[in-house]
Amino acid sequence: MLKVGILGATGMVGQRFVSLLADHPDFEIEVLTASPRSAGKKYEDAAKWYLDIEMPESVKDITVVNTDPKEVEDVDILFSALPSNIAAKVEPKFAEKYIVASNASAMRMEPDVPLLIPEVNPESLDLIEIQQEKRGWEGFIVTNPNCSTIALTLTLKPIYDLFDIKRVYVATMQAVSGAGYAGVPSMAILDNIIPFISGEEEKIETETLKILGTLKDDSIEPAKFKITASCHRVPVLDGHTEAVFIELEENFDIEDIKDAMAKFKGLPQKLNLPSAPKKPIIVLDDEDRPQPRIDRDNENGMAVTVGRLRKDNTIENSLKYVLVGHNTIRGAAGASVLNAELIKETIL
Ligand SMILES: NC(=O)C1=CN([C@@H]2O[C@H](COP(=O)(O)OP(=O)(O)OC[C@H]3O[C@@H](n4cnc5c(N)ncnc54)[C@H](OP(=O)(O)O)[C@@H]3O)[C@@H](O)[C@H]2O)C=CC1
Ligand SMILES: N[C@@H](CC(=O)OP(=O)(O)O)C(=O)O
Incomplete structure (x- = not known):
């Protein structure tokens, strides 16, 4: 011990x-x-x-x-x-x-x-x-x-392993627990959405590229794709939801991406670490999932749940999906x- x-x-x-x-x-x-x-x-x-x-x-x-x-x-x-x-x-x-x-x-x-x-x-x-x-x-x-970056980057990793990413757009819907107990007054958030979380967009835009970057000499060279975020506080207690839009450099089969996400495993799973989720990414087919109240506790709050994974036929080589991750467990x-x-x- x-x-x-x-x-x-x-x-x-x-x-x-x-x-x-x-x-x-x-x-x-x-x-x-x-x-x-x-x-x-x-x-x-x-x-x-x-x-x-x-x-x-x-x-x-x-x-x-x-x-x-x-x-x-x-x-x-x-x-x-x-x-x-x-x-x-x-x-x-x-x-x-x-x-x-x-x-x-x-x-x-x-x-x-x-x-x-x-x-x-x-x-x-x-x-x-x-x-x-x-x-x-x-x-x-x-x-x-x-918290938002962890959930997003976990889902980007299996895609990034297979394809060159050109751009990522993400819109978050973040739970009130992310701001701490006294962070958002109830009068501000009930029956409402607040379209600003201080510093959050910048963190997503920089941290993601460091995590997916490459270790060169004595520091990390950030990944080279473009990423832009818009962050919003919503009246949910726990569990951040994110709508993710990705443009790849080449054409792809959506089933390959779905398969790569669903089968994705890393070192924690290999080493069978005590807190490692068996499946870090859970992919659902239901048309109305993931939802924070239902999906935030999957794998004791350590898995990110993805749904509505589909090809975006309006933009070349693009896909989109929605994810939910527990912000104070997997995200903190x-x-x-x-x-x-x-x-x-x-x-x-
Ligand atoms: N990655 C993520 O998703 C999330 C990250 N966070 C981050 O985690 C951290 C904690 O957040 P949260 O738990 O919500 O914050 P809280 O305000 O709920 O808790 C802060 C803690 O720090 C202590 N503290 C406050 N001021 C001082 C001080 N001057 N000296 C020593 N200790 C102090 C408090 O002690 P006391 O009770 O005595 O005041 C308390 O234990 C923050 O950095 C936050 O940004 C938070 C939520 C999610
Ligand atoms: N900003 C996050 C929580 C947080 O404190 O993030 P960070 O660990 O990056 O400071 C939220 O509001 O949901």
Whole structure:
């Protein structure tokens, strides 16, 4: 068993980490950190529990500490669910000594930091040695992508393996949990759609190309296709939906793409990692699926569900589909846990 801590354990993503790690076969929760508002309290008193599954008994009596390397010791891996501005300051300090598996956006686009989806770009872990050498750290930081980016890129990978992509257009319909508990007021979102999520479009447009890029010397050369995103907040609790439009460089058979998506597997499936979904991409034929309420929990929230996959006969060499991914599991805490499982299996 490896000893782990959760940074920002009282927040929405922190609670997902707690629930995924409490009964994990390889990881044991030792440390929970939060802001000075929560430090010194028992976890059950510090965290206003948001999830619809019970708070695990094993964490209730753990005393929350400040998110400060001086207050953390004797752990192997730290999972970070900190706000990005705090993560930018403290994650590098923790990485001097510890492995940090971060869900925050602060370090994702640093050239020497892996932006990892284990099924898509496990080779990005080669950056760790470069990172440690350059920064003089004993530990290191590995990040998972933005929630919308993870779901999109998982579905692009089997297509990109077969064909040259020319352009991707994506319109997202994102759940309110992505903005945190107090992120969107109920008066703003009920009976409504908000057509703006700060920074989200830029993250999708840059992170996707880094993930599908190529490791050259000591950094990643981004993939070369064009990608443009439009992001929208919708009154759904969990589960981001995305309408994806892809133009390829050549003609294709839609059945080949469907087959490649449905059969897609990566290293986590080969290694049988504890959180790996058996099928990372589930392809449905029903004309009215996927739907967030029905499909977000597929494979314990770790699979992306694709439907309405069809050729787009209005534009040459084009296809379109709709996907649903669980934003706080596959898109956040579950993604970091899978990253750490891969690190344990291949590096430690
Ligand atoms: N990839 C993805 O899809 C998603 C990513 N995220 C990202 O995950 C991170 C966490 O989001 P979320 O859980 O919604 O945020 P919350 O606001 O719910 O939680 C933030 C956590 O950080 C702690 N914290 C806040 N301020 C400080 C501080 N000054 N010093 C130390 N700790 C602090 C809070 O502690 P306290 O309770 O004491 O205030 C809490 O534990 C963010 O970076 C967010 O962008 C979020 C959702 C989805
Ligand atoms: N912006 C995402 C959640 C999020 O916090 O993303 P990121 O991890 O890239 O900051 C959403 O609103 O649904």
